[in-house]
Amino acid sequence: MNHKRSGEIFEEAKKYIPGGVNSPVRAFRSVGLDPIFIERAEGSRIYDVDGNSYIDYICSWGPLILGHSNKDVLEGIEEAIARGTSYGVPSPVEVEVAKMITEALISVDMVRMVNSGTEATMSAIRLARAYTGRSKIIKFEGCYHGHSDSLLVKAGSGAITFGVPTSPGVPEDTTRHTIICTYNDLESVKRVFEKEGKDIACIIVEPVAGNMGVVAPKEGFLEGLRSICDEYGSVLIFDEVITGFRLSYGGAQEVYNIKPDITCLGKIIGGGLPVGAYGGKREIMELVSPVGPVYQAGTLSGNPLAMTIGYRNLKILKDNREIYIELENKAKRLEEGINNIIKELNIDAHVSRVKGMFCLFLGKGPFENYNDVMKCDTEKYSAFFREMLERGILIPPSQFEAWFLSAEHSDEDIEETLKACREALKVALKVAFKR
Ligand SMILES: *Cc1c(COP(=O)(O)O)cnc(C)c1O
Numbered sequence: 001m002n003h004k005r006s007g008e009i010f011e012e013a014k015k016y017i018p019g020g021v022n023s024p025v026r027a028f029r030s031v032g033l034d035p036i037f038i039e040r041a042e043g044s045r046i047y048d049v050d051g052n053s054y055i056d057y058i059c060s061w062g063p064l065i066l067g068h069s070n071k072d073v074l075e076g077i078e079e080a081i082a083r084g085t086s087y088g089v090p091s092p093v094e095v096e097v098a099k100m101i102t103e104a105l106i107s108v109d110m111v112r113m114v115n116s117g118t119e120a121t122m123s124a125i126r127l128a129r130a131y132t133g134r135s136k137i138i139k140f141e142g143c144y145h146g147h148s149d150s151l152l153v154k155a156g157s158g159a160i161t162f163g164v165p166t167s168p169g170v171p172e173d174t175t176r177h178t179i180i181c182t183y184n185d186l187e188s189v190k191r192v193f194e195k196e197g198k199d200i201a202c203i204i205v206e207p208v209a210g211n212m213g214v215v216a217p218k219e220g221f222l223e224g225l226r227s228i229c230d231e232y233g234s235v236l237i238f239d240e241v242i243t244g245f246r247l248s249y250g251g252a253q254e255v256y257n258i259k260p261d262i263t264c265l266g267k268i269i270g271g272g273l274p275v276g277a278y279g280g281k282r283e284i285m286e287l288v289s290p291v292g293p294v295y296q297a298g299t300l301s302g303n304p305l306a307m308t309i310g311y312r313n314l315k316i317l318k319d320n321r322e323i324y325i326e327l328e329n330k331a332k333r334l335e336e337g338i339n340n341i342i343k344e345l346n347i348d349a350h351v352s353r354v355k356g357m358f359c360l361f362l363g364k365g366p367f368e369n370y371n372d373v374m375k376c377d378t379e380k381y382s383a384f385f386r387e388m389l390e391r392g393i394l395i396p397p398s399q400f401e402a403w404f405l406s407a408e409h410s411d412e413d414i415e416e417t418l419k420a421c422r423e424a425l426k427v428a429l430k431v432a433f434k435r
Contacts, residue, residue, distance in 0.1 A: 044409045137179070183368070388421070
């Protein structure tokens with residue numbers, strides 16, 4: 001057993017892993033702390049190696065909609081692992097998962113499994129470009145679609161600009177094809193299409209933005225994107241890596257009743273194992289190798305362990321749709337409770353919620369796009385995070401991430417969270433920040 005404490009492990013980790021973590025947000029840098037190292041997790045709770053327990057609102061950033069260590073899901077791992085870990089040739093469960101996904105999503109006739117959300121979006125972009133024979137793509141500032149080169153782009157200055165790389169190592173030659181528009185601003189998209197619509201392969205969008213905090217699509221925004229793509233023969237890609245099987249069993253496309261041409265999935269479909277997928281209309285998907293010429297492959301894609309867990313996870317959701325109503329009700333209770341606290345303390349803060357997805361913005365709304373959310377007070381959020389952590393509540397260590405609820409979060413958890421929230425906001429926001 002490992003009896004080292006988080007601080008000690010972190011010091012060692014930094015020697016062997018850049019920043020001591022395998023994904024940057026885990027370093028807790030944006031809230032000015034060192035990370036906690038986790039020993040185990042169960043239900044709505046996560047336990048660190050230092051002996052602390054927390055109500056978890058990270059939930060592995062979305063996959064664990066059923067909570068940690070779901071019994072049925074874990075049994076699946078045991079069963080599957082007894083039959084081997086990977087075959088390199090097909091197994092029946094891959095077909096079961098594909099069937100389940102195509103039945104759940106109104107726009108998906110066929111689906112290809114990959115190993116992460118990043119791979120899903122990267123492959124979807126390649127496919128859209130091949131299908132249209134065009135190079136340019138549109139993404140929205142503040143939407144995150146994984147870390148592949150052409151999507152690691154921020155807006156340049158000026159209204160309609162080509163993107164500039166967000167990271168060194170991404171050639172401008174790559175991002176020159178990526179055009180950045182403003183989320184919820186249909187006019188910005190129309191202007192781009194009027195100029196170069198015939199060169200635009202696709203629009204990729206998070207139907208509900210979940211990587212700049214939670215930002216809802218304004219009425220008509222997604223519909224508008226659909227009709228612009230129809231008009232110009234471009235492909236509409238919904239990145240449902242978060243929203244898929246979270247907003248509802250049929251994802252955001254069911255909630256808003258809009259059919260994208262390609263859908264990207266990840267997170268929930270793997271139930272905590274590394275899985276991604278992209279799917280869509282048959283006509284487009286049949287361009288993918290080996291039926292068509294668009295190359296895309298994966299040594300561990302459709303891995304039998306991951307597929308078994310994914311299948312069990314989706315099956316539980318399919319058979320227990322009330323989970324979605326319960327998730328929304330819990331999110332509503334948190335929203336109402338926090339709103340009361342905001343009123344009582346007379347502070348500028350806003351709960352942004354779409355169904356069971358939400359976050360707390362510490363700033364003055366409205367919050368409709370990246371510029372809006374960037375006005376939030378991240379110093380205050382850091383203080384809030386620390387106060388919450390001290391009270392046994394683990395919220396995302398960044399102002400710009402969604403809070404994730406699971407089926408395991410109980411009424412008592414919600415009460416405890418609200419109580420902590422009231423105290424934490426009081427302490428964190430006591431200086432200035434008054435209306
Ligand atoms: C998490 C996420 C991704 C990337 O998925 P990874 O599995 O981390 O590569 C892509 N798109 C959205 C919307 C995401 O939230």
